[in-house]
Amino acid sequence: QKEVEQNSGPLSVPEGAIASLNCTYSDRGSQSFFWYRQYSGKSPELIMFIYSNGDKEDGRFTAQLNKASQYVSLLIRDSQPSDSATYLCAVTPPLVFGKGTRLSVIA
Amino acid sequence: DAEITQSPRHKITETGRQVTLACHQTWNHNNMFWYRQDLGHGLRLIHYSYGVQDTNKGEVSDGYSVSRSNTEDLPLTLESAASSQTSVYFCASSRGGQGNEQFFGPGTRLTVL
Numbered sequence: 001q002k003e004v005e006q007n008s009g010p011l012s013v014p015e016g017a018i019a020s021l022n023c024t025y026s027d028r029g030s031q032s033f034f035w036y037r038q039y040s041g042k043s044p045e046l047i048m049f050i051y052s053n054g055d056k057e058d059g060r061f062t063a064q065l066n067k068a069s070q071y072v073s074l075l076i077r078d079s080q081p082s083d084s085a086t087y088l089c090a091v092t093p094p095l096v097f098g099k100g101t102r103l104s105v106i107a
Numbered sequence: 108d109a110e111i112t113q114s115p116r117h118k119i120t121e122t123g124r125q126v127t128l129a130c131h132q133t134w135n136h137n138n139m140f141w142y143r144q145d146l147g148h149g150l151r152l153i154h155y156s157y158g159v160q161d162t163n164k165g166e167v168s169d170g171y172s173v174s175r176s177n178t179e180d181l182p183l184t185l186e187s188a189a190s191s192q193t194s195v196y197f198c199a200s201s202r203g204g205q206g207n208e209q210f211f212g213p214g215t216r217l218t219v220l
Contacts, residue, residue, distance in 0.1 A: 034208055034209075042213075042214075043197055043211040043212060043213050043214050044150070044197070044211050045211070046208045046209070046210070049208050088149070088150065090209075095140075095152060095155070096152075097142075097149055097150040097151075098149060099147070099148065099149035100149055
């Protein structure tokens with residue numbers, strides 16, 4: 001059974017701080033890694049994807065991938081209350097989602 | 108604008124009834140997926156399709172079926188609804204290949220009494 005593990009949280013950070021979300025995966029053959037954000041009662045929406053080892057930055061978001069450690073993370077800089085949501089890590093192949101980490105940004 | 112829609116958005120049914128949830132996308136994506144989301148379980152893959160006439164079982168396929176007769180639609184059928192199938196159901200699509208990001212529909216909340 002392929003697994004994607006995330007800390008369920010809640011992760012609480014003050015407004016303006018850096019939020020760090022982590023994800024580990026079990027399948028060394030996985031090649032593509034995605035971070036989705038899901039607000040309560042809404043559908044998941046893609047924030048970032050990463051395929052290669054290292055960092056990928058997009059605005060306030062940075063995805064980090066370490067295939068040797070089977071670890072992918074998402075950093076959110078200058079966290080805002082509007083970032084409060086559940087963040088889902090997804091890995092493929094095969095296609096597996098983690099259960100998500102709930103982030104709360106405190107104003 | 109291209110989009111992915113699901114209908115109905117809310118459904119209440121009784122145990123033993125057949126239920127079909129619709130999913131329609133206008134992106135012309137080859138890949139379509141059905142998930143269910145439950146507290147404590149996250150998103151779990153039910154069925155998926157990589158093209159017309161192609162269907163595959165996911166992690167939790169028992170009691171569900173799909174068919175893909177065209178590119179735009181992937182309806183999900185519950186053959187005989189059970190209370191354990193009470194959940195929020197999401198449809199998603201992606202362009203092609205295993206690495207492409209998925210776009211999700213708004214979800215259908217199904218209650219089986």
